[in-house]
Amino acid sequence: MASTTTSAAPSVVPIGGQSRRNVNTLPLIAPSVVVLFLWMIVPLVMTLWFSFQYYNLLDPTMAGFAGFENYTYLLTDPSLWTAMLNTLYLVFWVLVITVGLGTLLAVLFDQEFYGRNVARLLAIAPFFVMPTVSALIWKNMLMHPVNGLFAFFARSLGLPAIDFFGSFPLTSVIIIVAWQWLPFALLILLTAIQSLDNEQKEAARMDGAGPLAMFFFIILPHLARAISVVIMIETIFLLSVFAEIYVTTSGGPGLASTNLAFLIYLRALREYDVGGASAGGVIAVILANIVAIFLVRSIAKNIAD
């Protein structure tokens, strides 16, 4: 990198009558900025605006400024708190499973073994399966209480078959989502492990570090940053898990597997309560932004000037 920066330095001097600094970058960058602005900021402002309005698509007579009424209504509605708790529960457990197993698997796939590259391809495959497909494979072929494979295993062992989506709806969704995101954690942590200096590992081994000491004192500290990045990125995506709930439980039974994203969807597109749903949307944005601030900081450190 150093050589390119030094060779770029003289370019400030006009070459062939044209200076590097003279290029007007505005028209090049403007299209991206303008469309992204229209895509995010405008709808966001609209969501904010709607959240202070009486606005129901089924009842045009309901209109006008609502003040904080949508918020107070939403915040005093027990279903919001159920959905919030479900959201946090889902995010938390998926993170525990994916980061925990992902770290162990990353260490495993960092070792030399026969057919490692092929095994790794198999292990990251779930990430490329569309959410509706993976949810339906699990729902029908694995977790189905009568014909599912798990039910068969349970019966073979003389145990009663578990009605996954009836008895443990949220846990079932967590299992599916964790299966989808485990490869993501594995892939990123594996990349991070492979950037670990071999000499450092060698030195630790010379000093008599066993596998456990190696893991806790060399590998884990090295992975700390990557793990925090995985946690932040996953959190942002997991806060709005939608398709997996949509095709398996539809948020039920009752609200047992409704998360914030699904609650907003129910309010907006099933009950047509634009005001209330918008208030929910604002809450979702705030939640995601708390994580995003840390993520942006972490990225900013890494962008080389």
Add this chain to the structure above:
Amino acid sequence: MHPKTREKIWLTVLGWFAAGLIFFPIFWMVLTSFKTEVEAVRTPPSLFFEPTLENYVTVRERADYVHFALNSVIISVGATLLATLIAVPAAYAMAFFPGKRTKDLLLWMLSTKMMPAVGVLIPIYLLFRDLGAIDTRWGLTVVYMLMNLPIVVWMLYTFFKEVPKDILEAGRMDGAKPKQEVWMLLLPLSLPGIASTALLSIILCWNEAFWSLNLTTSNAAPLTTFIASFSAPEGLFWAKLSAASTIAIAPILVFGWMSQRQLVRGLTFGAVK
């Protein structure tokens, strides 16, 4: 046996066991797709059976499957082309003519990706309704283009930064105009990077299932929405669902395997190297 060899054999067993366990649901789906409907729901589940291609034939014969698959292709490729078209000039400007604000701008672009889609569902849905864009291919294409634009800009930016400046410099000395510089030097030099960026964008579009479920019903519905329609109780055709799903994920799985390295770069925004 040499202890090193023994260790390697243990690791092989462990590694393949873990990989097999993770891959199993996909394997089971592919297996089911070659069963008859009766065989698919049989207890005990059969591992060995007379394979049949009838599900694939049925799925292929249903004209609407082709329709949904075509929607997926048109929308994913269209959105990716559009995003690349808009992103190349921006990434070029940011990589080669960085100003004081370039870093902030890049971060702002990435931060739009962190906004939960559900937070803007209502305005987008209402705007789409008023524009007549609901259940249209162009509507979903535009949404996907915007959804992936930050990642595309970011990835192109990192790839462009890797292009040796000297070569562009030399071209400039020979009198290449900025346009020529981009078309005849930068783009050919970073073609592998552009290709893997496009690949990642196609993967993300293909598998997207929030906007497709909320903004399409039938005309413009991609495969994600089509597969979701199997969740209705009357749609319990496991073997056919498996065949349809297998075709739906196969191309993307191959693309994903091809682009696994770039995936880390694109999805972590460079926060992990």
